[in-house]
Amino acid sequence: MDRILKFLNCYGIDAIEDFERWSRGVKIGFVVNPIAGMGGRVGLKGTDGKYDLALKLGAKPVSNERAFEFLRNLRLNVEIYTCSGEMGERVARMAGYDPNVIYKTNDMTTSEDTKLAVERMRNLDLIVFVGGDGTARDVCEVVGDETPVIGVPSGVKMYSGVFGLNPRACAEVVRFFVRGLTHLELREVVDVDESSLSDDRIVLKIFGYLNVPVVSNFVQGVKRRYGGNLENLMRNFLNIFDRDGVYIFGPGGTVSHIVRSLGFEKTVTGVDVYVKGEFVKDVSERELLSIVDRYDAWIVITPIGGQGFIFGRGNLQISPDVLRRVERSRIIVVSTVDKLRDIDFLRVDTGDEELDRDLEGEIEVLTDVGLLRFFVKA
Amino acid sequence: MKVLLSEEEIPKKWYNILPDLPESLPPPLDKDGNPVKKEDLEVVFAKELIRQEMSDERWIRIPEEVREVYRLWRPTPLFRAVRLERYLKTPARIYYKFESISPAGSHKPNTAVAQAYYNMKEGIERLTTETGAGQWGSALAFGCSMFNLDATIYMVKVSYMQKPFRRILMELWGAEVYPSPSEKTEFGRKILEKDPENPGSLGIAISEAIEDAVTHENTKYTLGSVLNHVLLHQTIIGLEARRQFEEIDDYPDLIVGCIGGGSSFSGLFWPFYYDRVHRNVNVEFLAVEPTACPSVTKGVYTYDHGDTARMTPLLKMHTLGHDFIPPPIHAGGLRYHGMAPTLCLLVKKGIVNARAYNQVEVFDAASIFAKTEGHIPAPEPAHAIKAVIDEAIKCRENGEEKSILFLLCGHGHFDMKAYQDYLEGKLLPYEYPSEEVERSIRRLKELYPWIEF
Numbered sequence: 001m002d003r004i005l006k007f008l009n010c011y012g013i014d015a016i017e018d019f020e021r022w023s024r025g026v027k028i029g030f031v032v033n034p035i036a037g038m039g040g041r042v043g044l045k046g047t048d049g050k051y052d053l054a055l056k057l058g059a060k061p062v063s064n065e066r067a068f069e070f071l072r073n074l075r076l077n078v079e080i081y082t083c084s085g086e087m088g089e090r091v092a093r094m095a096g097y098d099p100n101v102i103y104k105t106n107d108m109t110t111s112e113d114t115k116l117a118v119e120r121m122r123n124l125d126l127i128v129f130v131g132g133d134g135t136a137r138d139v140c141e142v143v144g145d146e147t148p149v150i151g152v153p154s155g156v157k158m159y160s161g162v163f164g165l166n167p168r169a170c171a172e173v174v175r176f177f178v179r180g181l182t183h184l185e186l187r188e189v190v191d192v193d194e195s196s197l198s199d200d201r202i203v204l205k206i207f208g209y210l211n212v213p214v215v216s217n218f219v220q221g222v223k224r225r226y227g228g229n230l231e232n233l234m235r236n237f238l239n240i241f242d243r244d245g246v247y248i249f250g251p252g253g254t255v256s257h258i259v260r261s262l263g264f265e266k267t268v269t270g271v272d273v274y275v276k277g278e279f280v281k282d283v284s285e286r287e288l289l290s291i292v293d294r295y296d297a298w299i300v301i302t303p304i305g306g307q308g309f310i311f312g313r314g315n316l317q318i319s320p321d322v323l324r325r326v327e328r329s330r331i332i333v334v335s336t337v338d339k340l341r342d343i344d345f346l347r348v349d350t351g352d353e354e355l356d357r358d359l360e361g362e363i364e365v366l367t368d369v370g371l372l373r374f375f376v377k378a
Numbered sequence: 379m380k381v382l383l384s385e386e387e388i389p390k391k392w393y394n395i396l397p398d399l400p401e402s403l404p405p406p407l408d409k410d411g412n413p414v415k416k417e418d419l420e421v422v423f424a425k426e427l428i429r430q431e432m433s434d435e436r437w438i439r440i441p442e443e444v445r446e447v448y449r450l451w452r453p454t455p456l457f458r459a460v461r462l463e464r465y466l467k468t469p470a471r472i473y474y475k476f477e478s479i480s481p482a483g484s485h486k487p488n489t490a491v492a493q494a495y496y497n498m499k500e501g502i503e504r505l506t507t508e509t510g511a512g513q514w515g516s517a518l519a520f521g522c523s524m525f526n527l528d529a530t531i532y533m534v535k536v537s538y539m540q541k542p543f544r545r546i547l548m549e550l551w552g553a554e555v556y557p558s559p560s561e562k563t564e565f566g567r568k569i570l571e572k573d574p575e576n577p578g579s580l581g582i583a584i585s586e587a588i589e590d591a592v593t594h595e596n597t598k599y600t601l602g603s604v605l606n607h608v609l610l611h612q613t614i615i616g617l618e619a620r621r622q623f624e625e626i627d628d629y630p631d632l633i634v635g636c637i638g639g640g641s642s643f644s645g646l647f648w649p650f651y652y653d654r655v656h657r658n659v660n661v662e663f664l665a666v667e668p669t670a671c672p673s674v675t676k677g678v679y680t681y682d683h684g685d686t687a688r689m690t691p692l693l694k695m696h697t698l699g700h701d702f703i704p705p706p707i708h709a710g711g712l713r714y715h716g717m718a719p720t721l722c723l724l725v726k727k728g729i730v731n732a733r734a735y736n737q738v739e740v741f742d743a744a745s746i747f748a749k750t751e752g753h754i755p756a757p758e759p760a761h762a763i764k765a766v767i768d769e770a771i772k773c774r775e776n777g778e779e780k781s782i783l784f785l786l787c788g789h790g791h792f793d794m795k796a797y798q799d800y801l802e803g804k805l806l807p808y809e810y811p812s813e814e815v816e817r818s819i820r821r822l823k824e825l826y827p828w829i830e831f
Contacts, residue, residue: 017581180579
């Protein structure tokens with residue numbers, strides 16, 4: 001049997017690849033960063049090293065929910081290699097897997113734990129991590145571009161091009177990978193250059209590359225920067241701006257420019273609020289909830305360049321609870337045409353599938369050339 | 379205008395190119411560099427077929443029993459595409475050899491019948507094979523029915539679900555058709571246990587068909603392309619065509635065909651290659667493939683002593699019609715991963731030229747052909763038609779009176795879904811990630827015609 005398949009392989013018929021893959025079984029490393037994404041809703045720009053603070057501010061762990069969402073949709077009988085407790089074992093068992101625990105840790109995990117765990121997964125077929133840009137950096141530091149890796153997005157910042165669009169899409173990518181239907185691409189691992197945060201722009205630094213199985217439309221790209229006529233965009237926004245209104249401004253350079261035209265200085269990575277002439281910087285989910293409960297607020301948001309995300313990336317403060325209290329028609333998406341050019345769809349990944357579906361469909365985008373209609377997709 | 383031969387003129391021998399190659403093909407080597415031995419192959423292939431696979435004989439006799447079955451549709455006509463010439467206002471003379479009239483609707487029965495015959499002669503009772511869209515499977519089902527052999531066909535599961543008509547055709551000819559991965563083989567069961575929703579792949583179906591043959595007595599495996607003996611059986615096409623050209627006292631300057639595994643085109647041009655080598659005639663060969671699977675135009679050719687032909691399938695992810703994947707191109711037969719080593723060698727030596735087209739321009743060409751010549755081509759030979767039209771237009775511009783021959787290797791009656799997509803404007807040159815992207819860009823363009831995209 002083997003000999004025949006090898007013979008056919010001489011003629012470019014690569015049945016042997018499928019044969020070997022399925023005969024031996026696929027081994028997947030699975031590591032969850034249990035604190036990833038916690039800082040988001042309470043307005044922190046990341047959770048690494050700020051775990052206690054996040055807890056104090058009332059943050060709840062989210063990544064294991066995302067991990068479960070991923071595993072639940074995987075529907076494959078693969079061998080899972082993971083870490084004890086909150087770093088993978090618990091959720092894997094919940095999803096019906098009988099994982100091999102190859103790294104034991106106590107519940108207070110650090111980035112060191114991620115690295116040590118991933119070190120033991122180097123020889124597996126694929127590593128799936130649940131986390132954000134910080135976790136991606138840890139994984140990248142250990143495996144580099146050797147072992148294929150895909151990230152289930154569950155951080156505060158997810159600007160790297162190594163994440164699936166959402167946990168469900170990640171499951172789909174892994175299913176394709178197991179079937180031999182993906183190709184591997186070197187994708188950038190980036191993170192915000194902390195020293196740049198005082199300026200009015202987000203500067204991303206490349207920390208390395210991961211080898212990512214890619215299925216187009218399932219894996220997000222890396223954040224990019226764009227030009228375009230911001231003056232026009234600012235003018236267009238002023239035309240529709242109501243001085244007596246209430247506005248929630250999402251993060252990003254584009255929104256910062258618009259806010260500046262109103263006479264305020266915006267935090268680039270935070271969510272700020274304008275309430276009838278007052279400007280409040282860097283608000284948390286709780287504060288946003290009290291605002292949307294009291295007023296008919298507008299949300300001004302810009303897609304992440306190259307990725308298209310409007311909710312669920314870098315602005316977790318605008319949580320599903322907040323979004324549900326704001327009418328869809330009161331979401332103002334702003335962008336230069338330049339930035340839109342590289343985006344197929346506007347994306348949402350709020351962590352709440354039903355809400356994501358409600359947000360889908362056509363939406364108008366305010367651009368430097370006027371209103372354009374675009375599609376929102378989960 | 380068509381040129382017809384009498385039944386007596388069905389060739390009595392196939393032409394084997396191996397002794398006439400510019401350099402000898404090294405023996406097939408496996409992945410680890412070891413030569414494949416005859417004995418390895420005898421487990422799955424009929425002995426006579428292995429003999430043909432490695433034969434140095436230039437001419438190999440066609441058994442009378444095979445010729446008798448061929449008579450059901452052979453000799454096939456050679457047409458001159460006068461209406462297409464007129465439409466293109468070209469001084470070129472365009473001819474096509476018409477293989478669509480076989481019972482299975484393509485050139486594939488030429489080898490299916492021969493393979494079934496030799497297996498029957500050796501006492502084999504059942505043949506197995508894999509099929510993607512069903513072209514080869516239906517040809518083999520037909521071939522087996524001619525010699526009272528059973529046929530077991532593993533059909534890639536997505537195709538089995540989405541393209542039921544070919545499956546029904548196979549069943550009508552008496553074949554058993556299983557969606558692959560299936561419960562029939564240990565390998566298939568192993569996959570289903572791990573991935574119950576696995577949509578299948580050609581590789582999986584091949585493995586199942588081979589396992590079936592290896593584990594059952596009096597059962598052999600067959601392949602519909604790529605191997606030398608398969609290409610050999612197809613030379614009946616070119617041999618007839620050569621005879622037909624004698625009838626009208628013309629000779630092709632250029633021969634065009636589409637390539638997937640390479641069997642139909644090889645079957646057409648090999649006999650003319652013989653003329654080029656032995657009679658010093660001037661004839662060019664052009665192989666056409668889809669841009670979506672440019673094995674020859676873009677693939678790496680490393681067939682050399684001590685190495686193997688390994689054309690990486692560039693777009694493996696596009697080979698299955700999964701919901702979320704960009705629509706696969708419609709010329710299923712050209713998405714085949716394998717490639718005949720003889721063809722690779724001839725391309726490398728510059729004897730055969732290769733060119734790639736995307737499926738939109740190809741369907742444009744098919745529609746011109748349907749409107750002028752009437753016959754609906756399968757998407758595969760439509761690639762050849764596109765190249766022929768381009769060449770004929772070139773002739774118009776240069777005032778050249780070239781004689782062009784191409785192979786219409788199959789009809790498109792089972793490809794109406796593809797033609798529907800084409801007519802509804804849903805076909806895309808494969809490069810686009812999805813039709814929805816295209817749609818959203820189109821919408822932007824309508825709204826803001828001055829924006830450059």
